[in-house]
Amino acid sequence: MISVQHLCKEFKVFRHRRGAWGAVRNLITREARVVRAVNDLSFEIARGELVGYLGPNGAGKSTTIKMLTGILVPTSGELHVNGHVPWRERKTYVGRVGAVFGQRNTLWWDLPVVESFDLLRHIYKISEARYRENLDTFRALLALDEFLHTPVRSLSLGQLMRANLAAALLHDPDVLFLDEPTIGLDVVAKERIRQFIQQINRERGTTVILTTHDLSDVEKLCERVLMIDRGKLLFDHKLDELLRRFGGERELLVDFAEDYAEVSVECARVVARDGLRVTYRFARDDISASALIARLSERYRIADLSVREPEIEATVRRIYEERLLEQTSNREDAKHAKTIK
Amino acid sequence: METLRLYVELIAVRMRSQMQYRTAFVVDTIGAALAIFIEFVTLALVLTRFGSIGGWTLGEVAFLYGLTESAFGTMDMIFSGFDPATFGAHIQRGTFDQFLLRPLGLPLQIFTSEFVSRRIGRIFNGVLIFAFALANTSIVWTLPKLLYLPIVYVSTVLFFGGLFVVGATICFWTVESIEVINIFTYGGTTMMSYPMHIYNEWMRRFFLFIVPSGLLIYYPALFFLDKPDPLGMPLFALFLAPVAGVGTLFAAFALWWYGVRHYTSTGT
Secondary structure, eight states: OEEEEEEEEEEEEEOOOOHHHHHHHHHHOOOEEEEEEEEEEEEEEOTTOEEEEEOOTTSSHHHHHHHHTTSSOOSEEEEEETTBOTTTTHHHHHTTEEEEETTOOOSOTTSBHHHHHHHHHHHTTOOHHHHHHHHHHHHHHHTGGGTTTSBGGGOOHHHHHHHHHHHHHTTOOSEEEEESTTTTOOHHHHHHHHHHHHHHHHHHOOEEEEEOSOHHHHHHHOSEEEEEETTEEEEEEEHHHHHHHHOOEEEEEEEESSOOSOOOBTTBEEEEEETTEEEEEEETTTOOHHHHHHHHHHHSOEEEEEEEOOOHHHHHHHHHHHTHHHHHHHHHHHHHHHHHO | OHHHHHHHHHHHHHHHHHHTTHHHHHHHHHHHHHHHHHHHHHHHHHHHHHOOBTTBOHHHHHHHHHHHHHHHHHHHHHTGGGOHHHHHHHHHHTTHHHHHTSSSOHHHHHHTSOOOGGGHHHHHHHHHHHHHHHHHSOOOOOHHHHHHHHHHHHHHHHHHHHHHHHHHHHTTTOSTTHHHHHHHHHHHHHHHTSOGGGSOHHHHHIIIIISOGGGTTHHHHHHHTTOOOTTOOOGGGGGOHHHHHHHHHHHHHHHHHHHHHHHHHHOO
């Protein structure tokens, strides 16, 4: 469906000199620096996948999305979506994709929502029957009826997002690009939009590429996660693989039935003790939760226990901050270099 | 055909949304008309005191003035989307991306992105001044003149459109220089409202051979008013208006597409 091979995008960044004299010099000579926003990126996405595209700010996420949607022309590399080269056949291509860029409205500002939809029907040449069918579906799923006849300019942010999502899907696109679709929304609105995206993906088989900073979006929606930083692909695996590798330590909370003087156990450390309640931390590579519980219950009488998973939010923050993936890939590179020698 | 149908439909949308701000529409229309009218009255007062500008009577200058104003007003309405101020805002805010995401031609989308119908005030004013010119000159209307007048008008609209499109093109590189672009468009109209032989040599050359605005109103006016050419250009210069109009717009769009390519390779 989507095939990206050795994709690169370079930008020239001009140094801006300050002051009046600087402005004059800017006109004559400009110092340019070449920045690689996307650097040798390769991945494949199959039809019907729902993929999370993550990375810190400035990692090259939106540059990639812009190339995938045909807005930007790559510097080098291959890029095919559904057999099209996005930027080369712009008009035919964009007629088959949908895009919602967070907080950016694509509807006619002064028109009621339904009239914007009607214009899109003409622009995308959607058949009357299909349009009706889709509109009815979206009205139900996104509760559009409460604002269908309201001018777009008077919509709340949540309503605006719902209207734009519906607008992006009226023409049955094969691929849907979502850039921060839940940004700035309250919990209820976020949940509604997530459910909608999931439903569209499952029932229509629409391929969805989602960039977000809200990791609960990823946790609830995406099976697969692509993570990039500094224009390079760092990680391309299932979501649980991400948690397994970088999930950090899990916690086991135990309420003992008796007061034991010594509660230590191999492969886990005691991080808190409050009367009968003891908190252990353990790495998933060292011991599984069930093995740890078995080991504990062999020695002690346990009244109650619970396992706490590390939050994905904290996990991903840790990956960015400590550049964990980079270290791993460097190590692998080094290993690779050695074997070549 | 399909494009034309969509054009009409999308322009109708613009009109409808403007009708939601009816008071603003009325006030702006009257305001714009009044501004031009006062400008012309000032000129008329100066002219009645001095008698003529470069040997042209008030009625003859009004011929230039009325034709220029109505053509510019028409262009300003049709090419609203290419107005550097409007178009520059799309580049600056990144909303130009949205045009690239629609399965429609880019010019069609820009033309229909804005339609400032209150420019009708300026057009109406231009027509009034032109009527004044007809009443105060003794033009001998022949068939060629009657046929040429609408051609001159349309050519001038296209020429001004070309200036807007060039201005919009510059916005692909910088949005800081909109004021400079305005000097050429708005300054150009003012310049064209006066007989060209009052300007000095280098200005005349510039406005004939670089930006051919002199060929659009002044030279055709010599033909309509049966005046000799004081600048000694060949006779066919009187009839170059369509060439200059279509040519300017064509060149402007070629440049604009170059700008689009620059945008899609840099994204700024």
